[in-house]
Amino acid sequence: MPDNAIELHGLKKVYRGQGGEPDKVALHGLDLGIPAGSIFGLLGPNGAGKSTTINIMAGLVNKTEGKVRIWGFDQDENPRMSRASIGVVPQELNIDPFFTPRAALEVQAGLYGVPAARRRTDAILEKVGLADKAEAYARTLSGGMRRRLLVAKALVHAPQVLVLDEPTAGVDIELRQMLWDYVRELNAAGTTIILTTHYLEEAEEMCDRIGIISQGNLVACDETSALLARLDAKALVVTPEGDADLPGLPDGVRGETREDGALVLHYRKSQHSAMDLLDHLRGQGITIRDMATEEPHLEDVFRELTRAA
Ligand SMILES: Nc1ncnc2c1ncn2[C@@H]1O[C@H](COP(=O)(O)OP(=O)(O)OP(=O)(O)O)[C@@H](O)[C@H]1O
Numbered sequence: 001m002p003d004n005a006i007e008l009h010g011l012k013k014v015y016r017g018q019g020g021e022p023d024k025v026a027l028h029g030l031d032l033g034i035p036a037g038s039i040f041g042l043l044g045p046n047g048a049g050k051s052t053t054i055n056i057m058a059g060l061v062n063k064t065e066g067k068v069r070i071w072g073f074d075q076d077e078n079p080r081m082s083r084a085s086i087g088v089v090p091q092e093l094n095i096d097p098f099f100t101p102r103a104a105l106e107v108q109a110g111l112y113g114v115p116a117a118r119r120r121t122d123a124i125l126e127k128v129g130l131a132d133k134a135e136a137y138a139r140t141l142s143g144g145m146r147r148r149l150l151v152a153k154a155l156v157h158a159p160q161v162l163v164l165d166e167p168t169a170g171v172d173i174e175l176r177q178m179l180w181d182y183v184r185e186l187n188a189a190g191t192t193i194i195l196t197t198h199y200l201e202e203a204e205e206m207c208d209r210i211g212i213i214s215q216g217n218l219v220a221c222d223e224t225s226a227l228l229a230r231l232d233a234k235a236l237v238v239t240p241e242g243d244a245d246l247p248g249l250p251d252g253v254r255g256e257t258r259e260d261g262a263l264v265l266h267y268r269k270s271q272h273s274a275m276d277l278l279d280h281l282r283g284q285g286i287t288i289r290d291m292a293t294e295e296p297h298l299e300d301v302f303r304e305l306t307r308a309a
Pocket residue numbers: 015016024025026044045046047048049050051052053
């Protein structure tokens with residue numbers, strides 16, 4: 001097993017402008033290693049270059065410059081093995097409406113050269129909860145079922161790396177849970193998972209490592225816990241006795257009043273402590289009934305990093 005399931009070196013992508021349009025540099029020379037066995041989240045604002053990165057890994061978009069290794073196989077020197085090592089669940093729900101799920105999986109297995117004896121069509125349909133729809137026309141499947149069919153298609157050649165591009169966009173909570181349970185199961189069985197999502201809470205919960213792309217550059221890549229620890233921000237939430245207005249606050253502290261009357265003080269751990277701030281509030285005549293501190297979330301890290309870029 002290679003240390004890194006994916007290695008990108010100096011990955012650059014320029015989309016050539018058509019009809020007088022200027023060229024668009026989507027990736028400015030990305031270096032990225034994704035450890036084998038991880039659940040890795042690739043995050044970034046709209047247009048940052050996430051899909052471009054994923055589509056290059058999957059061999060769906062040609063890179064302009066750089067090196068791509070999938071499961072140790074160089075994409076240029078060993079295209080067949082590198083392609084066989086990765087499966088992609090695309091963002092769009094594009095499935096052939098006239099195929100049944102079973103036929104769709106069989107065709108996909110054929111495309112990847114999986115011999116009939118090694119096909120696991122029924123087992124995969126069972127796993128994604130489509131066994132009872134195996135013979136239904138795809139056009140009669142719900143959005144959630146189509147999503148699961150796409151996951152199933154990406155798995156027919158048993159890839160070591162599974163990439164999910166926005167897998168839960170527009171998916172209800174129940175299906176989302178089911179999808180994540182299954183992804184965790186695959187990961188526990190050894191599959192490296194790469195996903196993009198706009199739901200940062202989901203990424204925080206699911207991913208052990210996160211890379212953040214902004215304007216075609218990798219602006220952070222670390223363990224999720226380390227990324228969160230890096231943020232200096234923290235919040236003190238105080239429930240006052242009776243109604244209390246926000247008093248004057250020390251320099252560098254931003255305050256807000258929540259709907260339930262709680263006072264929230266946003267501060268930097270390196271500048272203030274919760275104790276100092278509590279003393280300050282008491283000094284301003286506020287009687288404190290309850291208090292709590294809140295750690296930053298991935299959303300805060302994300303905002304800080306993508307704003308800086
Ligand atoms: N086929 C294309 N031709 C020209 N420009 C493109 C093409 N595909 C993407 N781009 C541009 O490249 C940049 C990166 O796009 P990409 O789709 O990779 O971003 P993304 O991070 O996946 O965004 P989103 O979150 O909106 O899916 C954008 O500026 C986009 O407009």
